[in-house]
Amino acid sequence: MSYGQKNNLLSNTQLTGQSEVYMIKKVDYQLLPEAAKSFELMKIAALKDNIKIKIISSFRSFYQQEKIWNRKFKKNDSMGFSINENILKIIEYSTIPGTSRHHWGTDIDVVDDNINPEGDVLLTEKFYKNGPYVKLKKWLDENSEKFGFYLVYTKNDKRKGFEHEPWHYSYAPISKNILKELLKLDLTKLFIENKVLGSKYLTVEFIKNYKENFLLGINSELKH
Numbered sequence: 001m002s003y004g005q006k007n008n009l010l011s012n013t014q015l016t017g018q019s020e021v022y023m024i025k026k027v028d029y030q031l032l033p034e035a036a037k038s039f040e041l042m043k044i045a046a047l048k049d050n051i052k053i054k055i056i057s058s059f060r061s062f063y064q065q066e067k068i069w070n071r072k073f074k075k076n077d078s079m080g081f082s083i084n085e086n087i088l089k090i091i092e093y094s095t096i097p098g099t100s101r102h103h104w105g106t107d108i109d110v111v112d113d114n115i116n117p118e119g120d121v122l123l124t125e126k127f128y129k130n131g132p133y134v135k136l137k138k139w140l141d142e143n144s145e146k147f148g149f150y151l152v153y154t155k156n157d158k159r160k161g162f163e164h165e166p167w168h169y170s171y172a173p174i175s176k177n178i179l180k181e182l183l184k185l186d187l188t189k190l191f192i193e194n195k196v197l198g199s200k201y202l203t204v205e206f207i208k209n210y211k212e213n214f215l216l217g218i219n220s221e222l223k224h
């Protein structure tokens, strides 16, 4: 299987964010070359409509995701959550390390850099009604797919898994293939070897459900 580029075979370490050798490193993002190229074209097109697309988050390694996971796990644990409750609480918003779409170099969280709103920028309400990113959202709704970028966590009551994220887009020509390969992996060993907190509860059965409901709880355009 290739990334859509010549001779780049996917390895398990790439699928799970443990290798960043294929990423293009720019000041404000890290992406696979093909995704980066398409993003730059989209950025130029948006600028013509006076929208300055800025990437807030792109490639994130397994180890960065593990830090986020373990920090949340410890916090919930100190609040008296059982391990099971703890894991379910974290996966409302965060992925289990090794399973983040941000490991792939195809996924981006974006805002409009013309605007500097107060507080956290990645909030759903900022993309709706009178929010600061309504114009950005409208532009992306109309144009992003021409550049291969699709909204992942759509606003759809029937969709299972992670909450709606109006800022998270994925470069479909590559990410569709990565997801397909990732779903085949047995991840349980990865969690144990890397001492992901709660890994004893991240059993084969748990991960099977997580794959079905969370990793596949996405825009159908991003699935094979």
Ligand SMILES: [Zn+2]
Binding pocket: 057, 102, 108, 109, 168
């Ligand atoms: Zn994201």
